[in-house]
Amino acid sequence: MKLSAFAKVAAIGGIAALALTSCAANEAAPADSGDGSTSDSSLSGELIGAGASSQGSAQEAWIAGFQTTHSGVTVNYDPTGSGAGRETFQQGASAFAGSDRAFTVDEIAAGPFEGCATGDIVEFPAYISPIAIIFNVEGVDSLQLDAATVAQIFSGKITKWNDPAIASQNEGVTLPDTNISAVHRSDESGTTGNFTDYLSAAAPDDWTVGSIESWPTEFGGEGAQGTTGVVDAVTNGTGTIGYADASRAGDLGTVKIKVGDEFVGYSPEAAAAIVDASPFEEGRSDHDLAITLDRTSTEAGVYPIVLVSYLIGCEKYADSANAELVKEYFSYIVSEEGQQTAAEAAGSAPISEELRGKVQTAIDAIG
Structure with a gap:
């Protein structure tokens, strides 16, 4: 079912209203670089996301960290749940989604992804708990x-x-x-x-x-x-x-x-370690990094009961402003700094350097 124009506006308004903590984070001052100056960018605009509540604390921390160098950007994330987040993203009422599972191949083929210029999406593990x-x-x-x-x-x-x-x-x-x-x-x-x-x-x-x-x-x-x-x-x-x-x-x-x-x-x-020990799902596009967790792995030192939560965006956005904001925000999240920020705030497991390289390649494809 497609959302009417009014429904889309209402959905966005609801996300903004419910993301009070995120909004508060965006009111922070730019970070002091240590020499009395501030580190900031010229990037500006509003970025709307919604989805997995598992990412809630991490998203609050990511937004606050992102704000230190991008004070002109307002990021709102509504932790309404994975399913609702995927639906909101598909209907074009959010620029990105957080989800505790990737879209299935059949779901991607069926679409629609109304905020995307094509049917291709970027999705990757961002939060491991x-x-x-x-x-x-x-x-x-x-x-x-x-x-x-x-x-x-x-x-x-x-x-x-x-x-x-x-x-x-x-x-x-x-x-x-x-x-x-x-x-x-x-x-x-x-x-x-x-x-x-x-x-x-x-x-x-x-x-x-x-x-x-x-x-x-x-x-x-x-x-x-x-x-x-x-x-x-x-x-x-x-x-x-x-x-x-x-x-x-x-x-x-x-x-x-x-x-x-x-x-x-x-x-x-x-x-x-269990994520690194698991293969990517076959039959997906180059920038769709869904993982099939090997819960039966016998490799030393792996813990098999994990939640892997994804970030999902368009490969090509209908709105170029969204493309720029999502690309920058996603890059911060998967950076060593972003992953450590989430680990300290939410107790998550930072992704490995090997996985980070593959994820960044996918993010770089966003346009």
């Missing part, structure tokens, strides 16, 4: 689990913390005869999608419902709204376990995941 399995069991700070055991816990097949499947992988750990209360996201979620994608790939015999963004009701468990809801439910419960962005794990117990013959805990380095 490890997903931690968090738990609250008295006296236990860390556990080791393989994929099959995790799948059985969250599908309700394993119901006690001292179950032999858990105990056999955690020798020397005193596990209580306590019921397991598995907490999942009650809302449609990219975090759930990536978590279930891991279970589907690594434990297909025990997780048979595939990679899904809405939790299967037949598995029961406790539903909680958003990342904050899951963390709160695990923190305030007894014998609870859940999954959440690793930056929110806090003092909760966390799980090391079996990869090959070792158990690997989450870290920015391990999360970035």
Whole structure:
């Protein structure tokens, strides 16, 4: 369904209204270069983006950092969700989108991309976040689990913390005869999608419902709204376990995941390593850098439960002003400075130098 001209204006207005933090960031003064002068550019205009809430904190930090050298640019990002962000971008109501998955090849072929001069898009991984399995069991700070055991816990097949499947992988750990209360996201979620994608790939015999963004009701468990809801439910419960962005794990117990013959805990380095160990999807254009995550990789030091969030723009914009703004903003985001800014603000994993080079080539194609 195409948006009417009035609807497009309303959508843009809604994005601007909801992105109050982003607007505030754009009111910052230009950065002091250290010698009393300021570092600024002649670039100006308004840039509208929308999409994944997973990128919310990172986008706030990116906007603030970008502002230090581009005070004439106003960037508004509405973290309305991946699906809504992709739709807003397709309808031409935003210049770029953030999404916890890439467009499928069929979606790209079907279009339309009304803000683009052609049907070709640029999309690439910009935000990598490890997903931690968090738990609250008295006296236990860390556990080791393989994929099959995790799948059985969250599908309700394993119901006690001292179950032999858990105990056999955690020798020397005193596990209580306590019921397991598995907490999942009650809302449609990219975090759930990536978590279930891991279970589907690594434990297909025990997780048979595939990679899904809405939790299967037949598995029961406790539903909680958003990342904050899951963390709160695990923190305030007894014998609870859940999954959440690793930056929110806090003092909760966390799980090391079996990869090959070792158990690997989450870290920015391990999360970035699984992305580098995974191939690009075939059948896409040169500047469409969608990755097929190898959740079953046995390479040393990789952590397979990660959320990879993309930035999406036009390869050729109908409005040349958007092209200039998007190109500059995307370049800042994937720069070493931009990635470190997000890591400090949101606990994400900076992309590797190897991936950065490929992504920058795609960004340079924007026009």
